[in-house]
Amino acid sequence: MKHPTQAPASADQRPGTSRRLAGLALGAFALALATSAWAADRAPADVDGARIRNADAEPGNWMSHGRNYGETRFSPLKQITDENVDQLGLAWSYKLDFDRGVEATPLVVDGVMYTTGAFSVVYAFDARTGELLWKHDPEVDRLKAGEFCCDAVNRGLAAWEGKLYVGTLDGRLVAIDAKTGKRLWDIDTIIDRTRSYGITGAPRVVGDSKVIIGNGGAEFGVRGYVTAYDAETGEQAWRFFTVPGDPAKPQENAALEMAVKTWHGDNWVAQGGGGTAWDSFAYDPELNLLYIGVGNASYWNYGTRSEGKGDNLFLSSIVAVDADTGEYAWHYQTTPGDAWDFTATQHMILTELEIDGRTRKVLMQAPKNGFFYVIDRTDGELISAEAYVPMNWADGVDLETGRPNFTEQGKYWLEENGKKYVQPGFWGGHDWQPMSYNPQTGLVYIPAHIFGVVYENVKDPGYSPRKHFYQLGVAAAGMEDDADDMKRWADQWKGMLIAWDPVKQEKVWEQPYITIFNGGTLTTAGNLVFEGTADGRVVAYAADSGRKLWESPAHTGVMAAPVTYTVDGEQYVTFMAGWGGAFSTFAGGASLNAGVRPWAQVLTYKIGGDAVLPEPDFPDLADPEPPEATADTATVNAGRGLYNDNCSQCHGINAVSGGIVPDLRRLSAENHVAFPGIVYGGRANKGMPSYAETLTMDQVQTIHAYLVKRAWDLKKDLAAGRVEGAEREVEGDALPSGLTPEALETLNGPARGTKLAPQADDKL
Structure with missing residues (x-):
């Protein structure tokens, strides 16, 4: 099966290629x-x-x-x-x-x-x-x-x-x-x-x-x-x-x-x-x-x-x-x-x-x-x-x-x-x-x-x-x-x-x-x-x-x-x-x-290596006082959906960050106030795009209401001594909600499933 030969494009024709590339350091x-x-x-x-x-x-x-x-x-x-x-x-x-x-x-x-x-x-x-x-x-x-x-x-x-x-x-x-x-x-x-x-x-x-x-x-x-x-x-x-x-x-x-x-x-x-x-x-x-x-x-x-x-x-x-x-x-x-x-x-x-x-x-x-x-x-x-x-x-x-x-x-x-x-x-x-x-x-x-x-x-x-x-x-x-x-x-x-x-x-x-x-x-x-x-x-x-x-x-x-x-x-x-x-x-x-x-x-x-590994200079995790949570349950739930659709890819599902980018449950008081401007303006130097053409101002405010709620969730967890990561207590063999061991067995089916005969291409 022969792949058709493609004529090489010139430097001026190749998309995104520029005459400036050769000879310039560009960073x-x-x-x-x-x-x-x-x-x-x-x-x-x-x-x-x-x-x-x-x-x-x-x-x-x-x-x-x-x-x-x-x-x-x-x-x-x-x-x-x-x-x-x-x-x-x-x-x-x-x-x-x-x-x-x-x-x-x-x-x-x-x-x-x-x-x-x-x-x-x-x-x-x-x-x-x-x-x-x-x-x-x-x-x-x-x-x-x-x-x-x-x-x-x-x-x-x-x-x-x-x-x-x-x-x-x-x-x-x-x-x-x-x-x-x-x-x-x-x-x-x-x-x-x-x-x-x-x-x-x-x-x-x-x-x-x-x-x-x-x-x-x-x-x-x-x-x-x-x-x-x-x-x-x-x-x-x-x-x-x-x-x-x-x-x-x-x-x-x-x-x-x-x-x-x-x-x-x-x-x-x-x-x-x-x-x-x-x-x-x-x-x-x-x-x-x-x-x-x-x-x-x-x-x-x-x-x-x-x-x-x-x-x-x-x-x-x-x-x-x-x-x-x-x-x-x-x-x-x-x-x-x-x-x-x-x-x-x-x-x-x-x-x-x-x-x-x-x-x-x-x-x-x-x-x-x-x-x-x-x-x-x-x-x-x-x-x-x-x-x-x-x-x-x-x-x-x-x-x-x-x-x-x-x-x-x-x-x-x-x-x-x-x-x-x-x-x-x-x-x-x-x-x-x-x-x-x-x-x-x-x-x-x-x-x-x-x-x-x-x-x-x-x-x-x-x-x-x-x-x-x-x-x-x-x-x-x-x-x-x-x-x-x-x-x-x-x-x-x-x-x-x-x-x-x-x-x-x-x-x-x-x-x-x-x-x-x-x-x-x-x-x-x-x-x-x-x-x-x-x-x-x-x-x-x-x-x-x-x-x-x-x-x-x-x-x-x-x-x-x-x-x-x-x-x-x-x-x-x-x-x-x-x-x-x-x-x-x-x-x-x-x-x-x-x-x-x-x-x-x-x-x-x-x-025999004897170099000393420097201790990491991690920034302190902030624990600011969140603003008052005034949104009703319907607004918070809507904010959660908007957040997970638009923000979770970087900041983590349900606003729990893995530490690569800021944890939005820990926003400072200043950033809570500035939140709409940050979302609309973006922070290009830090990899955050503008959402001005993606989200309405009402949607941004709804996301913010959800983040305020999540900030209070975190604060309550910390006050109760519930810590995140490898140090936190795991409650026995706890399973996700609705997944009791019996429910998991029901979802999982038989141990190896029910064998099906090999099937033709038209349907799995």
Whole structure:
């Protein structure tokens, strides 16, 4: 299926590209370069395909996002082992500029570390000392944080022949000189600026020097796609749309002509369909195949979106394309007709496994839906799939058809007035935090979630003018429950590090955590697994047994995956630390169970390190006297709905902030008075847009009445000694209102659900 060749646009024709880009720093500034940081025999970031293919020959470097093209995140280094890891100490630390979510995997090339922080800011450090060599701010529009999904995060860079590539939150791909930090070119990747597109994922460079980048925003009514650009010039090479366009019009290629037949009705057209490739890619240089992890739909609601019929390709799929041309090769859909935000954007690992006496070239993935998949990466054949976390929406995968055996439990769109409790929920059994594979133990290390929510059918989703999209078509637990219910839900959500045998498809060991959203993993030849935790620690375990061997405080939640490298023969381990992201923004009430606050930093350890980790300078939490609460119950309830529709994405559901942005229950007396002006005027320098064209003054006042009520709720809780976060008392096995153990059992259905026969494409 041939993808049509697209003529490269000139610099003047490319949307958002300007002649001013080359040669102007535009926020980038080069600091005095420590020449000792650069390798004497190589230019900075002198990476190419041959070096990445032979990454094991240079174990001291970490030259691509997953260390090698297979994205295994396994390091052959073994100076630090299970016998001496308890001697690790801090070698150096660096405080980043923005205390928001930190999700990047650093690159380390020839003694220099390159990494990113919030708002896509790029840093270069001497990897031995932590000395800042340069910093590049791509000047992301700070207002994008208020329009996009999941905080102002960025997951990292690609390096290639002296250049670094970063995708920005506002949707650009920027090339940077690796030695000076100066911008070389800047491309707008977004096809429709009226939609809430953005980029949080890390680019990859594959094939004949193609820079690959996807985008996010599926919840907000966009159409997903992946684009390849020439690494030298930034010219567009190809684009692959991951869902079809308007069925009344010709599709871009034969693959999409096939895909459009699996969608029904036309409700999804205005929403774009979703299917964004917002995170994971992997690449096989022998097959020259790029593997794309495709995300969820707009709407989530399958009944509203597609009349409850069809597979809706390529949602929640792994799609293989030719890396040089973008031509479709094969796909495997993990969740046909996805209705739960069960993305397949989670980390993919390429390796070889001996299965039934035969060596297979496999792709492994643990997507949100809760199944661990082993797939033949040459042709997309499913080899095996088993549940790695508790689930009830399906009770297995049919290996003949490759399709899950759906139960009735997940089908909330068939309910007139009822609800369905679904495991896993929308953050899945595993989210974006990368897993790793150790070929010596044969195990995959998964940062997993034990997580379930109630979904409720919404037949007439409301329109959001701020993001130009209709709502998800579903009310899920925590989105509409009251604040106390959110706390009770959070107590049911736990994290877990799982060591998984991909051949036997079974768990070997596990380590439990207090909450979800713990960090990605790194595994090494020293029989070690490293992981940061949501509750503010960095930890090392024995890779074979799971025994905890070392931990150290991080002073903040750690979500990113660590890396290891050597400089001058000495091995280091680096964690990017900083609480934030989706879980701690709109689900602030749930994230408080982690008991941490945002404090963005780089933490690097070595054997015998004796640096002192500075104490965080957290601002004091204000406890001002709220104004008198005069609104009636109807006004407060209306204000709650308006608040959750317009403000909760940043300030937290039910006005419980996770600490990334101000907690609106703690407004000062001055800000209570100034509240309408703040909402109408916005605070562009802090990422808050104006709502002057979105909300009427009466609606703003109604939201304020709700916030006054929530301020008094907080004050009463504090007076009664009820504290938030990991320190607060949990009342036994309390469940959200209406969910007694009996009610939960009724919602949940049988333990694994009622098995359905494999079904044809027309209906799940």
